[in-house]
Amino acid sequence: MDWTKRQIFPFSAIVGQEKMKLALILNAICPSIGGVLIRGEKGTAKSTAVRALAALLPEIEVVSGCPFNCDPHEYEGLCPECKAKVHKGAVLPTTTRKIGLIDLPLGVTEDRVVGSLDIEYAVKEGKRRLTHGLLAAAHRGILYIDEVNLLNDHIVDVILDAAGMGLNIIEREGISYAHRAEFILIGTMNPEEGELRPQLLDRFGMCIEIEGIQDSDERIRLIKLRECFDKNSTDFIRYYQKHENNLSQEIMRARKRLAGVKISDEMVQLCSELALNAFVAGHRADIIMRKTALCIACYEGREEVTEKDVKEAADLVLLHRVRMPPPPQHRPEEKEEEPPSPPEEKEPEKEEEETENQNQQKSEARDEEEGDKKDKEEPERGISDIPMLDTVFPVGYAFKVRKIQTERDRSLRKGSGRRSRTRTSSKAGRYIMSTMQRKTDDLALDATIRAAAPYQIHRRRKDVAIAIEETDIREKIREKRIGNFIVFVLDASGSMGADKRMIETKGAILSLLLDAYQKRDKVALVAFKGDRAEILLPPTSSIELAHKLLEELPTGGKTPLCHGITLGYQIIQSYFHKDPNIYPLLILISDGKANVSQYGGKPMSEAMEIADMIKDDPRVNTAVVDVEKSGMISFGLAHQLSIRMGAGYFKIEDLKADTLVNVLREDLLK
Amino acid sequence: MEHKNTTYPFTAIVGQEKMKNALILNAINPKLGGVLIRGEKGTAKSTAVRSLAALLPEIEVIADCKFGCNPNERAGMCQECVNRLExxxxxxVEKRRIRVVELPVGSTEDRVVGTLDIEHAIKKGEKRFEPGVLAQANRGILYVDEVNLLDDHTVDVLLDSAAMGVNTVEREGVSYSHPAEFILIGTMNPEEGELRPQLLDRFGLCVHIEGIADLEQRVEVVKRRASYDEDPAGFQKTWEEEEEKLREAVIQAKELLNKVTISDDMLYLIARIAIDMNVDGHRADIMMMKASKTLAALNGRREVLEEDVQSAADMALQHRMRRKPFQKPGVEEEKIAGIISHNHPHSHEHY
Structure with missing residues (x-):
């Protein structure tokens, strides 16, 4: 598209982010590396870089006029039409064109991804024919998904299917067709918005993590360049044209030279060693590391791969594949020697599997910010009459959540295809695909027309081109990201500091969070201490953010229990405005010893009152986790509260039995 | 009908200078990337945005283009216009005011991004793209009231097009893309839930407003509102002079904007603030720079001063700070002031 290309910020004008630029260039040199996932905070030129890459891509030879970009030199890979032409003895007309960068927008529907019936042709001819979808257009090119972690699950499955086989098989609307779909997958994402499924993660050949530049001179350069671009983009692009051309030619040259670059057995061995050290699953890492090393050497104009190349390649290839050592070797206290490159936090698949020492590592990895946060003091509005200082407790051990995975199916409507929103009459949600089942009156017009189109020749039409009959009607299948909505109401008052309660509690919340992540649940976190409660984490699906907040959460002060519960309940209520179909669960974690009043009454009875109110609301499910240690003189306040609230009741000790999550789910989430 | 066509004059809004300022800055410089107005109920948030339309400058558009393409800039044109030119x-060409297009919270995704033209499909048996709200908003203002209540997936598509100024539609059998460059203005009441960080970052500036505490001003609010409700047209007429003045000021600032320069010292200060305040990414820097230049222009200056940077930082960082637990969202103004005053000795060493 004319106008998109011309307004794009030039690749060579992007300041810093060398790793990202290298990864993209390497993929342009050797597409079989398999794409790259760029993770990073917002505003770090992720999307800009990928879109700018399009301009640098080398040219390939294609059969002209073929919607699948067939390679004229490879008979096996030709689409049926091209094959038929060859059979007839025709010489395929060829043309060269730039590798395409196909944008996959988040609102995409299935029919556009895989392709669907050609309506116009069907109406006119009464025959079925395919209009090719994005997978066809992306063949031999790049499929780019911005904010890939927000992409709908079903669409992800469809893409994975095709990417895995390199083949797009279409069986729909009376069309049966298969064509090649080999493409480089490039995705960008901001981990704050939630993680990517491990399966999709592994599809990316490389994964890199980027962040903002910390050097002020570089930052200034960046601001200035951006200002120039905004002032006069045409001139700016013209100015950088030379650089762009050079880079483009360099890529072309490297492409040609690539076959001649050698790698010694020793270096291949190093690749495998590094992969082994990172406990990767399968062999994809080794293979891609080798290829990447070759590419790096080639790009730098060398003919032989050096150790440095391999290490650099490992850096790009291993980040998203690193796992924790397998269980038999695993001893919690022991620190594994780190594999050369990859920072090993933020691995969702790892988070699922690993246990204890993850948290410690996480906190260490983040120590740069931690410095000033660790010794954070109670903010000014804290109360003065309690001399206790705030303490920040580490996050306790997360227990395994593996057992809960069996419930994944039960979390229904999420899985591919089977998700139908029968219970809700709502037409909200993202339209992904259509069905013949009639349930919601939510007409999928495009699918209906496609169903009707082939029969039009035989139907009586009055003033319309398409006469629709009852049997043509298709309905939309919509998907909502949100399954359950869990609000944690956490007691962060001074009493939680005793006996490491806070540590255990934090661990328990973390494991619930991890579980919530897998289920794509929404979570929110309310903490109360001092004279008030506060929403620490507004409804989100970002586990990382939640974990970070949890780590930094200080403990100390009085217990405004009532305010805490009220606020938690308010979040749920306001979330109902947004989405009446959520299934909210309020989890209160406290010893129940309220001592701050919200409305001027007795703190404890105020808490009981609000508990009654919640009990009367049938939409909200509740659970109380009692952190009071048994054995001592126990007040049993939390227990009383749970009864008043109609809530499930759990002791903190139950948490360690790693059953809580299961129990919670079975009891409360049906 | 008559009543609907009148809006409460922007200049008649009492107080809320921060909000008004942020909106005016966007009217002067559309590249500021919009404003998020956070505040309690009934603080004239929506009124201000709606009335802003009357102050916006005129732009040249291709009269019969659905996307309001700019006739002078071929690079940004939609496919149809390019084809026609070819x-x-x-x-x-016609001139018209920049539009304020409202995105209702309940909007469905197909209405936002556009969809298959039903009528055309059934009558003619052909596929045609029916543009949605994003098409209307091209080169204008997209206003989302209660933006925090927007459906998650609607936010996703909004993010998608806000990022690159292009709306790519691949749905319901339609494959289409068109320019969608808009200024995003949102209002929200934080009590009803926070906004996702990714969407937050898309707003160039953010202001936080509260109800007015001053008694006299409060009375004035009620009085003015009452006289507007009684006779909207008459009320508008009374304020026309003020409106015209502000409109003129916006036009002048717009002309001056291109001549405003920013010294390396000030750029260094901006970078310093961004680093010290520990913001995500680089959008904050760019926004601070743009906002401070626009502020200078609004104040009739050709050079950016420290005070411009300070108020720009206030607006650009409000929503970009990494929040810590038990801390109110917002900027620690003293910290910024500290960085600024601290900056002096440093800046001279550096440049």
């Missing part, structure tokens, strides 16, 4: 067609 066929040697003369494109009709």
């Amino acid at each position: 066929h040697g067609e003369e494109l009709p």
Whole structure:
């Protein structure tokens, strides 16, 4: 598209982010590396870089006029039409064109991804024919998904299917067709918005993590360049044209030279060693590391791969594949020697599997910010009459959540295809695909027309081109990201500091969070201490953010229990405005010893009152986790509260039995 | 009908200078990337945004283009306009005010991004794209009231097009893309839930407003509102002079904007603030720079001063700070002031 290309910020004008630029260039040199996932905070030129890459891509030879970009030199890979032409003895007309960068927008529907019936042709001819979808257009090119972690699950499955086989098989609307779909997958994402499924993660050949530049001179350069671009983009692009051309030619040259670059057995061995050290699953890492090393050497104009190349390649290839050592070797206290490159936090698949020492590592990895946060003091509005200082407790051990995975199916409507929103009459949600089942009156017009189109020749039409009959009607299948909505109401008052309660509690919340992540649940976190409660984490699906907040959460002060519960309940209520179909669960974690009043009454009875109110609301499910240690003189306040609230009741000790999550789910989430 | 067509004059809004300022800055410089107005209920948030339309400058558009393409800039044109130009067609040009397009919270995704034209499909048996709200908003203002209540997936598509100024539609059998460059203005009441960080970052500036505490001003609010409700047209007439003045000021600032320069010292200060305040990414820097230049222009200056940077930082960082637990969202103004005063000795060493 004319106008998109011309307004794009030039690749060579992007300041810093060398790793990202290298990864993209390497993929342009050797597409079989398999794409790259760029993770990073917002505003770090992720999307800009990928879109700018399009301009640098080398040219390939294609059969002209073929919607699948067939390679004229490879008979096996030709689409049926091209094959038929060859059979007839025709010489395929060829043309060269730039590798395409196909944008996959988040609102995409299935029919556009895989392709669907050609309506116009069907109406006119009464025959079925395919209009090719994005997978066809992306063949031999790049499929780019911005904010890939927000992409709908079903669409992800469809893409994975095709990417895995390199083949797009279409069986729909009376069309049966298969064509090649080999493409480089490039995705960008901001981990704050939630993680990517491990399966999709592994599809990316490389994964890199980027962040903002910390050097002020570089930052200034960046601001200035951006200002120039905004002032006069045409001139700016013209100015950088030379650089762009050079880079483009360099890529072309490297492409040609690539076959001649050698790698010694020793270096291949190093690749495998590094992969082994990172406990990767399968062999994809080794293979891609080798290829990447070759590419790096080639790009730098060398003919032989050096150790440095391999290490650099490992850096790009291993980040998203690193796992924790397998269980038999695993001893919690022991620190594994780190594999050369990859920072090993933020691995969702790892988070699922690993246990204890993850948290410690996480906190260490983040120590740069931690410095000033660790010794954070109670903010000014804290109360003065309690001399206790705030303490920040580490996050306790997360227990395994593996057992809960069996419930994944039960979390229904999420899985591919089977998700139908029968219970809700709502037409909200993202339209992904259509069905013949009639349930919601939510007409999928495009699918209906496609169903009707082939029969039009035989139907009586009055003033319309398409006469629709009852049997043509298709309905939309919509998907909502949100399954359950869990609000944690956490007691962060001074009493939680005793006996490491806070540590255990934090661990328990973390494991619930991890579980919530897998289920794509929404979570929110309310903490109360001092004279008030506060929403620490507004409804989100970002586990990382939640974990970070949890780590930094200080403990100390009085217990405004009532305010805490009220606020938690308010979040749920306001979330109902947004989405009446959520299934909210309020989890209160406290010893129940309220001592701050919200409305001027007795703190404890105020808490009981609000508990009654919640009990009367049938939409909200509740659970109380009692952190009071048994054995001592126990007040049993939390227990009383749970009864008043109609809530499930759990002791903190139950948490360690790693059953809580299961129990919670079975009891409360049906 | 008559009543609907009148809006409460922007200049008649009492107080809320921060909000008004942020909106005016966007009217002067559309590249500021919009404003998020956070505040309690009934603080004239929506009124201000709606009334802003009357102050916006005029732009040249291709009269019969659905996307309001700019006739002077071929690079940003939609496919149809480009095709027409290539066929040697003369494109009709007209001038019109920048539009404020409202995105209702309940909008469905197909209405936002556009969808298959039903009528055309059934009557003609052909596929045609029916543009949605994003098409209307091209080169204008997209206003989302209660933006925090927007459906998650609607936010996703909004993010998608806000990022690159292009709306790519691949749905319901339609494959289409068109320019969608808009200023995003949102209002929200934080009590009803926070906004996702990714969407937050898309707003160039953010202001936080509260109800007015001053008694006299409060009375004035009620009085003015009452006289507007009684006779909207008459009320508008009374304020027309003020409106005209502000409109003129916006136009002048717009002209001056291109001549405003920013010294390296000030750029260094901006970078310093961004680093010290520990913001995500680089959008904050760029926004601070743009906002401070626009502020200078609004104040009739050709050079950016420290005070411009300070108020720009206030607006650009409000929503970009990494929040810590038990801390109110917002900027620690003293910290910024500290960085600024601290900056002096440093800046001279550096440049």
